[in-house]
Structure formats: C-alpha cells, structure tokens
Amino acid sequence: MELRVLDPAEWDEWYGALVVAFGGIPDDPEELGWWRRLIDPERSIAVWDGSTCVAATSTFPFRLSVPGGAVVPAAGVTAVGVMGTHRRRGILTSMMRRQLDDLRERGEALAVLTASEPAIYGRFGYGIGSMSLSAEIDTARVRIELPPGAEEVSLRYAKVDESLARCEELYARLVPRRPGMLARLPGWDRLNTIDPESYRDGGSPLQCVLAERDGELVGYARYRVAMEAEPAGAKGTVRLKDLEAEDPAVAATLWRYLFEIDLTSTLTVRTRPVDDPFQHLVSDVRRCGIRLRDSLHVRLVEVGAALEARTYAAPVDVVVEVEDAFCPWNAGRWRLTGDTKGATCVRTEEPAELALSVRELGAAYLGGVTLASLAGAGRVRELRPGALAEASTAFGSELAPWLPHGF
Structure with a gap:
C-alpha cells in the first residue's frame, strides 16, 4: 500500500x-x-x-x-x-x-465533516457539534402566524441564476450571526443551485422567491414542487431546499408563502436549525413531523488555538485536562480564560478542574451541546466544584449552531 x-x-x-x-x-x-x-x-x-x-x-x-x-x-x-x-x-x-x-x-486549528456513518469518526477525535432539523408538515391543517412587520415585506418570483448574486450577498451577511455556518468559497454558490433532471425526483425545476423591503433583498427561499393527484383533487408537495431571512418578519412571510402554494398540502423541510423559529409560529407543531439528526462533526486540531478563536458567553477561568490519543500534541492541561471579548488558552501545570477528551471539546465547541449534558453522560468529569457550571455556561451560544448545506 x-x-x-x-x-x-x-x-x-x-x-x-x-x-x-x-x-x-x-x-x-x-x-x-x-x-x-x-x-x-x-x-x-x-x-x-x-x-x-x-x-x-x-x-x-x-x-x-x-x-x-x-x-x-x-x-x-x-x-x-x-x-x-x-x-x-x-x-x-x-x-x-x-x-x-x-x-x-x-x-x-479546526477540522469539520459530515458523516455518512456517524459511528466512524469519534475514534479520531470528532464530536457531534451541531444537529439539523427536518420536518414533513401537513400544510392543509397547519397555519403560520405572522409577527408584526410582515406587512412591509413583499415577495416576487425570480430566476435562480439571475438572483444568485443578490442571494449570496445576503447569505454572507448572515454567516457571522449563527455558529456553524460556512462562508462560501468561490464556486460554492453555483454548486448549491445545480439543478439537473436527476435531482428532481419527479419535482419541478428549482424555483426561487425573493423577499424585499423597500427594494432591498431581505430574504429568499428556493424550492421544488412535486404534483400528485388523487380522486379528491391535487395533493402536491413543496420541497424546501434553502431559506434565508434577515429578521423574523421576513422569515415568517416566506414560511407562510411556502405553506400556501396552490395545489399542495405537504411541505418537506431538510437541514434546518434545531431552533428554527417556524416551530413557534405554527398552529399545530405535532403535525409538523419534526426529526433531528447529526450534522456537523467538529475536531480541534490545535486545542489552544481553537479555543482562543471563539469568545465565551460568560466569564470563564478553568483548567481543563484534555485526553487526545490520536493527536497527542493536544493532550495535557490547558488553562482557558475568556469572556465575550476574547480568550486565551495556554499550557499549564496547575491542577485540573475539568477532565474530558478532545471529542467532547469538539461537541461543545460551537455551543450547541452543553458540557453539563456531556457530564451527565459521564463524558466530562468535574474536579473542582463549580467548574462544570461555569464552563458549561461560558461555552453556550445564543443561537443553535447550524450547517446550511453539506460538502
């Protein structure tokens, strides 16, 4: 070999x-x-x-x-x-x-992947850092409630290719707002909109609707429609590919549009954030068929540099004992000091206050998995009383991490 x-x-x-x-x-x-x-x-x-x-x-x-x-x-x-x-x-x-x-x-300092078989990568130090939500919504029986400001949003159809540049500008503005999103490299915009017949599975070509406010693009949705007939009439399915929105009113307006497309009664949703706000706008969440699955797997290649690259939701000063048999340069004790403004993470000989493997650090890195929940599974050990609560709070994120598309 x-x-x-x-x-x-x-x-x-x-x-x-x-x-x-x-x-x-x-x-x-x-x-x-x-x-x-x-x-x-x-x-x-x-x-x-x-x-x-x-x-x-x-x-x-x-x-x-x-x-x-x-x-x-x-x-x-x-x-x-x-x-x-x-x-x-x-x-x-x-x-x-x-x-x-x-x-x-x-x-x-960081490596990330999506796994065809999630059982494979834990032994190489990857932890599941984000989950994704999918749903199959009965739009014949579920309705969306619009928040204030939705009346100021207008929608219009657009060709996917002709609107691509404007949509990418909006996407780029949104990336820093939520952990786990990828700043798209040149070429990835086109890859995300490839639309051969073999991808449609009986559905329409990819369609696009733009949301605008005072002439400015503030949201978009791309989707397909698959039509099906039965004796009682049409029973089509809307298949959402991606949806981005500047604010809650825009998002709700786009969701209502998707719910009310003529001749359809089902909306299928894939790869959405686990805290997607549509779940709080629907009239009956039980009829949304919500499911979760693993999404982004995260590996800290260089523990110190990776932990210094992000900020922390609350002040933290903790000594962490890291186990990393596959990348032994990470093993040992690190002192993490940080807050909302920045962080340092350096080698130390001080006594450890938390003990965990690099896999758990990867799982908690984007703020979607708490160190406390990992401790509940026996994957993190508290060696100083109070250290777990302090670190678990600090590692949190206001929004759940989300990977919008695979690679």
Whole structure:
C-alpha cells in the first residue's frame, strides 16, 4: 500500500474509487464538473494498491462561523472512502493520521465533516457539534402566524441564476450571526443551485422567491414542487431546499408563502436549525413531523488555538485536562480564560478542574451541546466544584449552531 498526496493526473481514478466506495452510483456530469474544479489535489490523499486507487480523502479550506461572530479557518473534511475490498487493514486510520498532521502543518486549528456513518469518526477525535432539523408538515391543517412587520415585506418570483448574486450577498451577511455556518468559497454558490433532471425526483425545476423591503433583498427561499393527484383533487408537495431571512418578519412571510402554494398540502423541510423559529409560529407543531439528526462533526486540531478563536458567553477561568490519543500534541492541561471579548488558552501545570477528551471539546465547541449534558453522560468529569457550571455556561451560544448545506 502506498499513501500519498494526489497527483492531478490521477484525479479520475481517485474519484472513481470514491464512487465505488459509495455504492457505484456516478454523479451527475454537471456536479462532477464542479467537484473537479473545487477539489484541490494538494489537499487530497490517495491510497494505492499497485496501480489501483483503493481509498481517498480530501479537505476544503473553509471559513466557519464560531460563537462570538468570528469566521475562522476550518478544514472541511470530505470525500472519505475505502473500497470494500480493502477494509480492516488500517487504511482509514492511516489517512486520518496523515490528514490531521497535514492540517496542523498548515496551521488550521479546526477540522469539520459530515458523516455518512456517524459511528466512524469519534475514534479520531470528532464530536457531534451541531444537529439539523427536518420536518414533513401537513400544510392543509397547519397555519403560520405572522409577527408584526410582515406587512412591509413583499415577495416576487425570480430566476435562480439571475438572483444568485443578490442571494449570496445576503447569505454572507448572515454567516457571522449563527455558529456553524460556512462562508462560501468561490464556486460554492453555483454548486448549491445545480439543478439537473436527476435531482428532481419527479419535482419541478428549482424555483426561487425573493423577499424585499423597500427594494432591498431581505430574504429568499428556493424550492421544488412535486404534483400528485388523487380522486379528491391535487395533493402536491413543496420541497424546501434553502431559506434565508434577515429578521423574523421576513422569515415568517416566506414560511407562510411556502405553506400556501396552490395545489399542495405537504411541505418537506431538510437541514434546518434545531431552533428554527417556524416551530413557534405554527398552529399545530405535532403535525409538523419534526426529526433531528447529526450534522456537523467538529475536531480541534490545535486545542489552544481553537479555543482562543471563539469568545465565551460568560466569564470563564478553568483548567481543563484534555485526553487526545490520536493527536497527542493536544493532550495535557490547558488553562482557558475568556469572556465575550476574547480568550486565551495556554499550557499549564496547575491542577485540573475539568477532565474530558478532545471529542467532547469538539461537541461543545460551537455551543450547541452543553458540557453539563456531556457530564451527565459521564463524558466530562468535574474536579473542582463549580467548574462544570461555569464552563458549561461560558461555552453556550445564543443561537443553535447550524450547517446550511453539506460538502
């Protein structure tokens, strides 16, 4: 076996190994073209058995919003796959080892990923840092209540491509407001709106409605409509792809529009924040079919730098004993001192006040998982009375972290 950085001339074989590892279903040609442009061979790893590529992974040089509003460098781990013929040989562990070493050399203190199988990545120090909400709403029986100010918002249809630049400007303004969001790199706007027939599953082409106030774009929603008929009449489904809004009145106006599209009775929602306000506007939350699943997995590549990159909701001064067998440079005691204005995190010989693994730090990093809840599961140990409550409060976030789209 040979593990090495990907040669650009070998890209097709490398990507072909991923296709096989993920079931052998090829990507749409348009999407494949975008991946070819977005994936950097210098950030990609290939494992070869002779002349055959048998495993692959890569990272994107993202910027991620963290508590406090900063948008910081974070490596987006992607394209992780090992052919079924070469499992249980330590290949995945070797790739993860090389990848984290490379990220450390680049000075990237955070790594994030979305997992096809969430059980895989905990052993490499990744914790589940955010969840996502999905829903299947019976819009024939559920209504949306509009807050004050909604009457000032106007809606209009727009072509997806023609409105893309304005929508991206709005998205960029919103990124610092909520942890876990990605500042989109060049090209990611187009990737997010690719619309081949194979993606529609019997639905319409991607549609877009813009929300404006005094001529300024303040929100948008992209969606498809799938029509179905039964003897009593039409029974269509609206499939929401993404929705962004500047304020509550805008969001509610867009949600009501989606609820009331003619000839439809169901709205399906994927990948929304767990605290999405629509849950407090609906007339019957039980008929919204709400479900949660893991979303962004977070790994602190450099504990000190990562903890200094964010701010803290309350003053904190705590010595943390970190366990990290996979990246031993993180193991040991760190003194974290911080508040809403900034933080320092340095090595110390002082007695530990909390003990946890880097996996729990990753889970709590974006503020969506409390250290107290992890302690309740036996994953965090309090060594000084009061230290857990202090740190758990400080690590919190006003808004739940949210990853708007995969990578």
